[in-house]
Amino acid sequence: MAEEPAGRPWADLPRELADHMRPHLDEVADDMIHEIQTRVREYDRPGDGSYSGTLRLAVERVLHYFVERVADPANEPTTCNDFFRAIGRGEAGEGRSLDAVQAAMRVGGMIAWRRMAEGAATLDVGPRTLGAVGEALMLFQDELAAAAAEGYAQAKAAVAGEMQRRRRRLLDLLFADPPAAPEAIADLAAAAHWPVPRTVAAVALGRQESRPPAFPPDILADLTRRTPSLIIPDPDGPGRAKLVDRALAGTLAVIGPTVPVAEAARSIQWARKTLGLVRRGVIEQDSGVIRSVEHMSTLILFQDEDLITSLADLRLAPLSHLRPSQQDRLAETLLAWLQSGRNANEVAMRLHVHPQTVRYRLRQLEELFGDQLLDPDLRFDLEIVLRARALLADRPDEILSSPGEAVGDTGEIVTFRRT
Template sequence: MGDAGRPWADLPVELADHMRPHLDAAADDMIQEIQGQVREYDRPGDGSYSVTLRLAVERVLHYFVDRVGDPQHDTGPVTDFFRAIGRGEAGEGRSLDAMQTAMRVGCMVAWRRLAEGAAHLEVSPRTLGAVGEALMLFQNELALAAAEGYAQAKAAVAGEMQRRRRRLLDLLFADPPAAPEAIADLAAAAHWPVPRTVAAVALGQQQDRQPAFPPDILADLSRRTPSLIIPDPDGPGRAKLIDRALGGTLAVVGPTVPLAEAARSIQWARKTLCLVRRGVIEAETGVVRSVEHMSTLILFQDEELITSLAALRLAPLAHLRASQQDRLAETLLAWLQSGRNANEVAMRLHVHPQTVRYRLRQLEELFGDQLLDPDLRFDLEIVLRARALLADRAGEHMIPSVKQAVGESGEVVDFRRT
């Protein structure tokens, strides 16, 4: 048979017949020793637990003896039994430590009785060594089966818990909001303490593997836009915790909102992420916070509207070359932002004050009385800010071309009188 069948093939099959009459006594000794040495197995008032312990011990002994009598004896039933034990321990929330200790104690008792019996039978040292090796291998087989069942159960529990958390995330992002009772029930099932406030997070790319987020953070990285919910984001130390958890990836944190408004937080996080991807909002660090870019988000809330306003208010620049448009738009924005002070504009733009005054005279000629109207100046600042945010993005312009500034009749529209 070779080494593959050792040590079972080295055991005289008649040893099984000598062992069988002593199995009940051996079981009693093993149970007594296990209960004496392993506190978790000493449960005098729990009859069902004692019955289970005896069933396990007797099954192990009978299987061992059957395999001594037949080295090809099917290992499936006993290993399946110990996989079930491992799953049961995981289901009860216990570790395998007590069970593994009990197995070692039981193996020690079995070896002691086998050694005593071998002396009476005058078994050769070689055979006795094979018996001991078989006993050790047998214990290892059962321990591995229990560990496999334990790992399977743990994985199943973790998978179910993760599914519940993903469903909870869906529920919190629902629009209109889900009923508070439904959220509370699913949160309890997902072992997620319900917070007063949350912030949603939109991640910039799919993750190759799920980072180790703190257990109170809900995460679903399988979404088209991987998303998180962070409870109590403004609590002590939470900002640093968030930065550490999200380090190494582009992440946008939405505004802090009451739990029932989590959908609003993720909507703003996604809109911010979109502007980051377009280059409108700069991502200086890995973590971007929507609340720090609210004015930009407002500007780009309705881009068709802001583009239409730009076409109307910036039409006087439409007939100029692109380089002239850029210089005058930059100067006009700086002028509006600096309280219409030419010297401050010069400092902002790092150009000579005389150059600024020349440009301002050009702007007065182009825009006329519009520059005197506070409402129109407000409109101009809005569209010029939006234009400046898009300045580094090739192909996106907010100043209409000459063709756009021509009315349906074919005549040039005089926007200075609009």
Template sequence: MSDDGSSATGRPWADLPRELADHMRPHLDEVADEMMQEIQTRVREYDRPGNGTYSATLRQAVERVLHYFVDRVADPDEEPANVTDFFRSMGRGEAGEGRSLDAMQTAMRVGGMIAWRRITEGADALQVQPRTLGAVGEALMLFQDELAHAAAEGFSQAKAEVAGEMQRRRKRLLDLLFADPPAGAEAIADLAAAAHWPLPRTVAAVALGRQVRDDRGTAFPPDVLADLTRRTPSLIIPDPDGPGRAKLVDRALAGTPAVVGPTVPVMEAGRSFQWARKTLCLVQRGVIEAGGVVRSVEHMSTLILFQDEGLTTALADLRLAPLSHLRPSQQDRLAETLLAWLQSGRNANEVAMRLHVHPQTVRYRLRQLEELFGDQLLDPDLRFDLEIVLRARALLAAGPGEHLIPPARAVAGESGEVVSFRRT
């Protein structure tokens, strides 16, 4: 009913003479024919000559509306549940077919126009008073409003259900693509079709750095699979290397700590996500600098270094043992100098420039390193090992308490007393 209180007072239905229903009833089939013809002429979507089922449904709707209207005139207390439920169902059907409500609303206006035309013609013949005719017109408009509201309600409910189901399918698809071991190609293709997600040639997974509200997903492009409810909120971006895709991804992820994994074939999405998540962990530890959207492919050497930290630590225990008895400040200076020396082709002057110290200072430190490491610095394989562990140590330097220098060993001091140098 309308919001103006008509339902509470019974107006305008209560103002209608009951005998009007008796005058209307014999003409209902004729009015239905005229409505059908006018609707199919004016609304192209309803003109389906070869579809008997559709025409029958339209005829049923028209007849239900007419009969209910007349019954309501005869009995103002007639409940509208049956006809409104019918229109609610029609609204759901339109949503299910992927159509808007435009055609239905136009058809309802056309039907109302025909009904009013026939009513006014009959009113002249019956010499109906203007006040009564006005009440009939008001009742007709209110009735149309009830039906339009019911159709819109059913349409909205169906759209919400479809959207919710589609989102659930897409989340299941994302889980399937990240599965370990990988799911079969046929299972992925079937679920992708059900989720209306065209299978791309390549994808990149994204790991987000914190829990994000689920409605944040509306900012992502429609072809991006998103599940922000996972322990690590995650996305799958199709064809990430396509024209303009990188900028689009950066805009969508602006303000959100995010790591984009490497581009891989769609069946290897899980591998991309594993690397994105590992990269994210290193970002959170401060090993990889955070700044905007981080891409795993720009940090592959770091990822390799930290792929098995136990193995890297074991190598550091072995190769950096000569530094373990030194004070932490000495360890830091000599480790920094040795790494710069290895990276600069063992050129002392370049090391000095890199570290912003005097060349003589560098040469002094290098003599210390030669005394500590001896012939190890002459072996290319050992120099390679040293660079690996020193790079890892440098990357960890910003992390509190994280170092790659073996624990200090107890050593004898000048007086013969056992002294233990521990890191602070």
């Protein structure tokens, strides 16, 4: 299809039409306002003089601008479009849709076309000119509708941006340590349109390369943080666990323990620590959401890695003179023996080796550790350090790097040495 010539249909309109239209503008405005108030319920406000005045102002501006554009097709629609952008912003600010504005524009356009058609018969206007008038009227109506929609979208985006900023500030306040005052949380929650729940759970997310997930509106989210974070209200409520799992599907996500609102900082701290251990391979990452409460013993074990390293140096000293491969075999056997109630046959089944091999290794361990294996307190210490050693067995050189914020933002290097 060939493109329309520049300036059409305005350039096809006789300039003198504007002179015929001007004397009738007030009368046409009255007809349009009456019809709009009759057909569009939102504009029927008999007791609201300011609203009626705004409606009259809008109708008169539209009519005068249309006539002036007929008189001069080069007349730019900037002023009138700005006016309708302001109308769109106003509707958004009042929490209304653009349905009423668009309905009013359709009614106004219908009345304008009716009056123009009547005037065309009086002036003996030909079909080609009358068609150009109708096309110009429709294009003009489209321009104003687009301007109103643009203003509406701008206002909605501004409101959404401000609401998002409030919710991010609320997230900061909930994660504050020491906790913020309940009154401060309540005030900001009200401004952010977030009903304060009885309990919450914090979520630490791994950074995603793909499109970020969408969350239900009652979940506070800030994906711009160093560790992207969420707050889930009432996480233990009916159906909440399934809802959260669906929202976080395909995302590396760790949910902290459920706590009162005032203790949200504790929940995010545990979620971040768990996430750090997942990233290091200490806690296995499966296909689902990871919950800190299912890994509390591991979290306790790695709460102070300097301390666990020192205890390992002390309790595993008898293995220190052996080759690394020997250390690994004997440490694995000793842990299995402690976990199985010191039953050699069960150790053999756990390790998938012959019972005779297990007994040989146990004799070696008895020679190395002596009476230490008879002391329940020392056996408890050994199981602690051997569990930690087993969790870290796949890390090269047994060197642990603290994962930044996920553990404490210290950047320290902690070593868990072979004994």
